[in-house]
Amino acid sequence: MIGLLKKIFLVDLFQGLFVTFRNQNPKYICTEQYPAERPKIAERYRGAPRLNTNPENGETLCISCNLCAVACPENLIVVTSERNEKTKRKDLTMFTYDLSRCMFCGLCEDACPVDALELTQDFELASYTREGMIWDRQALEEGPRPTEYKC
Numbered sequence: 001m002i003g004l005l006k007k008i009f010l011v012d013l014f015q016g017l018f019v020t021f022r023n024q025n026p027k028y029i030c031t032e033q034y035p036a037e038r039p040k041i042a043e044r045y046r047g048a049p050r051l052n053t054n055p056e057n058g059e060t061l062c063i064s065c066n067l068c069a070v071a072c073p074e075n076l077i078v079v080t081s082e083r084n085e086k087t088k089r090k091d092l093t094m095f096t097y098d099l100s101r102c103m104f105c106g107l108c109e110d111a112c113p114v115d116a117l118e119l120t121q122d123f124e125l126a127s128y129t130r131e132g133m134i135w136d137r138q139a140l141e142e143g144p145r146p147t148e149y150k151c
């Protein structure tokens with residue numbers, strides 16, 4: 001009998017609607033309004049790689065030692081250099097980083113003796129092409145430039 005009355009008066013339907021409308025209360029809404037509002041990234045998050053330069057003269061901090069490439073378990077970093085006969089140092093000629101294979105473990109960053117390579121908190125790494133996931137030296141020095149949306 002009770003079950004029949006519940007069916008007649010659509011009790012289950014109204015109970016469901018009550019739950020739905022109760023959760024429309026703004027205090028229960030936790031949707032991030034990205035990209036209008038950028039999320040707060042965890043302090044220890046490891047994201048886009050950056051090849052740091054000297055802020056005074058803009059020259060790369062990388063000394064072409066290749067330690068990051070050796071440390072990487074995915075072998076995705078390629079560093080090439082040539083010996084400068086004047087300074088007797090190795091000059092960086094190419095640095096590529098294949099983001100599509102990176103697992104952001106941070107081993108390359110830890111291996112770098114001069115803090116030239118860093119995994120930053122930039123998280124917008126999507127690309128429409130596979131080639132776009134391979135960052136060259138310029139991309140690594142400039143960092144990602146995501147589109148900024150404003151309301």
Ligand code: SF4
Pocket residue numbers: 071072073074075076077101102103104105106107108109
């Ligand atoms: S974060 Fe890990 S997987 Fe990515 S390049 Fe560095 S060492 Fe390789």
Ligand code: SF4
Pocket residue numbers: 061062063064065066067068069079111112113114115116117
């Ligand atoms: S470990 Fe650091 S200094 Fe050495 S090649 Fe990599 S980024 Fe350059």
